[in-house]
Amino acid sequence: METDTTDLIAQARAGDHNAFRDLVQGHSHELQVHCYRILGSLQDAEDALQETLVSAWRNLGEFGQRSSLRTWLYQIATNRCLSMLRADSRRPRTAPPPPEATLPEPTGAGDAPPWLEPYPDVLLDHLVDQRPGPEARYETSEAISLAFITALQLLPPRQRAVLVLRDVLDYRAAEVARMLDTTQEAVSSALKRARATVDNHLAGSGSPDGAGSSGSGTGSRRPAPQPDSAAEHRLVARFTDALERADLDAMIELLVTDVRLSMPPAMLEYRGIESAQHVLAAAAFRPGRSYRVVPTRANGQPAFGLYLADPHADVHRAYCFLVITTTGDRIAAITSFSTDVMTRFGLPRTLPESD
Known part of the structure; x- marks a missing residue:
């Protein structure tokens, strides 16, 4: 070879x-x-x-x-x-407010940056056989989750690169120093600061992985169901059913008490059941709306193309793209993206009226 x-x-x-x-x-x-x-x-x-x-x-x-x-x-x-x-x-340095709906006041500014985009799982197929090295702090699946990607974006560029090279790819400090044309001391210092920021973010982000699967911290969340498991299928089916029946109560039953809702590129965050209920009622679950849902996967997590019925034609039109973070049999976070990302997942702009 x-x-x-x-x-x-x-x-x-x-x-x-x-x-x-x-x-x-x-x-x-x-x-x-x-x-x-x-x-x-x-x-x-x-x-x-x-x-x-x-x-x-x-x-x-x-x-x-x-x-x-x-x-x-x-x-x-x-x-x-x-x-x-x-x-x-x-x-983009500023993000426009979400279209259409008049939303309630957010609980805070979201951590997800305006440029954040989901990553199709189909592109991760070639990474399945990769195994992190003995000193890597993050498993491959965790290191592609939306929570982890968002946490990385909070870091200065050099810290971001150092953490990925050291804790995800398991390069030694001397190798990273050569790659970045710096010293091992600078690498170690950057890594220490980067770990603190990322661990703090993951601990409070709704991620079931807490502060890293192979390092310090275990997180307080129950593990997410395994991909393609019966437990994940049940949760996906319940989420899909709640949307397609426009059943807000059924949706709320799926959420943890401190659930997070965010919607890049808008730098808004809604946290907690009460806040989630208000924003979902004002947007997705407004009276007279009818949806179809197409499940897919992004960032190692369940994802969905959401299509809204057109009152003037026998079609459903792309409305948004959702990625959910799961914990046990509940949902810890919902991230809503614009329809611009849907073609990346092979999703059409319209769906014909269902039979």
Whole structure:
């Protein structure tokens, strides 16, 4: 295998685009997820990945094989993401209020940044066989959850990169220092501050994972049902049924007492059963509304395309995209995204009237 890689590197250096494609294609999916963790946006992650591959192609002659090809690619991708964060040109600085409904006063400003986007589980299929190293603090599934991605966005860029490289990918401090062109002391200091911020956020975010599955803290939530388990199917069915029957009481029964509702890009948060009841009554469960729901998955969590009946045509039109955070047989958080993200999940803009 090493001989094959060496041959491909030599061919790619000689200008063979096919050899370069074969060389990097096994790393592309994990690099995109890496960029998504740091940037919080699938669109930005795709851009960062393409720029990473272009840079790797142009600079392959400088790859001296002092590290593995994978590590070299991660170094390029990480620094590309940091450059994008410094430029900060893609990110909206203000967010418009949610359309249509007049919502009650939020309980606070939400942590979810305006640029946050969900990540389709279908793109995570290639990561299933990956195992974190012995010192990684976060399992692969936890390190892609919306709560974790949101927590990362609270960190300064360098801290964000250090935490992902150390606690998710399990690179050693000396390796991270070389990748970021800094000292081990600076890496250790950044990691300590980053861990404190992320642990505090996860402990209060509604995430059942608390402060990291492999590190300190266990969290007070019951574990989420296993993906595709009977327990998760029951919860998804009850959530879908409550929406399609416009049954607000049934929906409220599914929520934990300190449930969180957020709706990027609006920097608003509603926390607690009473607040959730008011906002759901003002928005999704207004009289005369009829929905259809299409279940899917995002960030390792149940997700749903929500479609609103058009009173003037025999169709349901895309209304929003929901991702739920589960704990036991209840819902700890609901994050609502605009319809702009739905095409990423293969969801149509309209559904025909059901029979």
